[in-house]
Amino acid sequence: MCELLAMSANVPTDIVFSFTGLAERGGVTGPHVDGWGITFYEGKGNRTFKDACPSSKSHIADLIKSYPIKSEIVVSHIRQANRGCVSLVNTHPFTRELWGRYWTYAHNGQLSDYKGKFTVSRFQPVGDTDSELAFCWILESVVNHFGEQEPENMQPVFDYIAKLADEIRELGVFNMLLSNGIDLMAYCTNNLCHITRRAPFGKATLIDTDVVIDFSQETTPNDVVTVIATRPLTNNENWVVLSPGDWKLFRKGELVLG
Template sequence: MCELLGMSANVPTDICFSFTGLMQRGGRTGPHKDGWGIVFYEGKGVRTFKDPQPSSQSRIAQLVQEYPIKSCAVVSHIRQANRGGIALENTHPFTRELWGRYWTFAHNGQLTGYKSKLKTGRHKPVGDTDSELAFCWILHELERKYPRKPGNMAAMFRHVASLCDRLRALGVFNMLLTDGEYLMTYCSNNLHWITRRAPFGPARLIDEEVEIDFQQETTPNDVVTVIATQPLTNNEQWRKMQPGEFNLFHLGERIAGNGAWSTI
């Protein structure tokens, strides 16, 4: 299976610390060696880096690790291929335009019997993964229900959650979805999150001998939520999502969802 990483923050924040932990799982501490990608939102634009090489060996990943790009919304993915070959076009995250904004999607899991059930409209997959087809189907279903951008975004994301329920019936479906302002998570079996706010403290990575004191890197008003398939640190309390649970984050805060989480 693949691994996901997302971030929602109330101020532009770099994700170098968390990405440093994730990239080690791409071929060094984990088996996810079939490519990686990351998308940063900057205003209405997106900055995208992808590579079909293992993230632990990728020079592009090293650049991202060392270059502190600041963003309020980030989605990243390391891949262990099951549907579709190892190729750049099959590398997550995927980005498409909807209602005049860029939407970005990444998926962890595997679907079966899905091709005849997932019809698309103007959004067509470029690669041959079940993930990209599922993303195109979600966008098609959203356009059918909302020809124009909806006024109630929380209600719209609840509709997305109902679409995710249908996809979960076809297999494992953990996902991240963002338009740069809102970040939605949906869990099928493995997804965790943590919200960091004052008083900040130290955090220590599991996959690399790196520790950071967020007290030295933040202001008292900062709020940052990080979502990952598995916890990235071993000295913080991460919340584990339950099957069928979704959460909606805006500027670092959880503003909607349906779950009651366990803490690990």
């Protein structure tokens, strides 16, 4: 099992508060001691911080907690290895370029009997996880279906990816985060929830460590910020829990599909 965290916002927003809660699950309040990673989009560019060390003990995680990188889309993952050895190459999120955009993906869950299903050649996994192979298969299927140029309307692309995710879900647990730097998709098998924060902003209290934030001090009245997580990160807000097979698409913090 692993824990996922993502954010979609209409203004560059830092994720220090949520990441602080998540990082505790990497070895303090949770068993996810096999590395972690986080991708920040800034415009079309992105950067990923990864470490094979537990997030609660990582120097790089300390940097993320202390240095507020502002981003419109974030995808993050902390890992407890089930398939694949513990190493940097198997640490999520994974990124590939497609249609002149960086696509970033993280997976929580475990798949079985998948090797015959995921035939790939153009997008090949570098590590040996079921997760990365499934990501490569999704992108390869998308290219085979839609061609080499980005469609003007992306809705059919995400509808198609959701159908692929339905197929993957037949092989096991497949909770997925996926972004192309504009849209953020969340697909649920069993554990995924989200919250959209907007004015009037209030206070929130982290479940995993003793931190309270007053979002009204950190935001402007027009900010819209959606956070997606495996389990709720705060104990005084109403998180929307997704059902098996549910998927959502967010853009600039707002729900646009699903």
